[in-house]
Amino acid sequence: MSEQETDGLGPAQRKVRDWVMQRLYAGRYEVGDQLPSQRALADAIGVSRSTVQQALNMLAAEHWVEGQQGSGTTVLRRPSIASPQGPAVAPDSLMDEVFKQTEVLLDVFSLTSESLVAPITRQYDRIRRDKGSEVQRIRLRMLLPSEDLDLPYPRAVDADRRDAITRRRVNETRTHVRAITQKLRDLKANAWVRSVEVEVRHVPLPPAHKVYLVNGTQLMLAPYKVIEQNVDVEGEVVALVDVEGVGASITHVVRNEDPGSPDSVMVASHQVWFDSLWETLAK
Known part of the structure; x- marks a missing residue:
């Protein structure tokens, strides 16, 4: 398998996605809450801002979050059930x-x-x-x-x-x-x-x-x-x-x-x- 996996995310992007999903599971962010800025996420996770943006785009495509220019990224829903084959954290x-x-x-x-x-x-x-x-x-x-x-x-x-x-x-x-x-x-x-x-x-x-x-x-x-x-x-x-x-x-x-x-x-x-x-x- 190449570094770019079948979900369209590389290892760094999946690291960002898992970071966000773990905190959604833990209730750190509720529906309607704003995620930290892309720059803050990049600093916290140790990746580039473009990597964060790519991961957030995937989360938005899966309807976990919604991003609006000038308004940040908003949580749309929280997971409770995860399947090994599903879109949430495996x-x-x-x-x-x-x-x-x-x-x-x-x-x-x-x-x-x-x-x-x-x-x-x-x-x-x-x-x-x-x-x-x-x-x-x-x-x-x-x-x-x-x-x-x-x-x-x-x-x-x-x-x-x-x-x-x-x-x-x-x-x-x-x-x-x-x-x-x-x-x-x-x-x-x-x-x-x-x-x-x-x-x-x-x-x-x-x-x-x-x-x-x-x-x-x-x-x-x-x-x-x-x-x-x-x-x-x-x-x-x-x-x-x-x-x-x-x-x-x-x-x-x-x-x-x-x-x-x-x-x-x-x-x-x-x-x-x-x-x-x-x-x-x-x-």
Whole structure:
């Protein structure tokens, strides 16, 4: 892929776009508010004024903002739902921003951890390429359903094949967890990140949503869509009830300065919920 990506923005322009979108998510700017001037944005983000103008033009084309000569740039709407394929900030972009901080505290509750492999691998490759990063500490706490739990999904339609589906789920989950753990520990082994802590626990609960909590300030929530499909298990085609996790629509919520705001309450309540599972039910 060339430096000019298919969305018409280069890396510098996407940096500006992500900067604005992150602040729209966080509620820094409400509908009708004025964004800082192009010169102020250029200084704050460290790019040229023409780069800012190009990014704002794209945001205007997507109807996030409206620019009028002599009146600045006005916010037209705020996002609340983001899809990995959609016009708002994608999960990879969010993780890129998270891994620019000195400390990354990541709490995850998911069915198999499959969707975490790609973002962690992306960050590992970037840090390895740069021989280091801003990150000094990474702590990952991951909750998964108990391996012996009789889950509603994935579940074979034929009762005689359910044990085989359970073995398949457990083996796939263990493979994903090993990949994630190894990538993160290699960052510490090579002294690219000073401190890395990874702990995985299991709970006797099937997750209805994939939940990511970042530094106690951000929440990413994606519902599992239940589907029916056929899979090859040990050389035999098996019909099962399963879920779509990778590519699911994601709700992204950011805690703001008002602890009583809906976004702040939602992030805080999910953090309390996760901590309660971790401390009481998880093993």
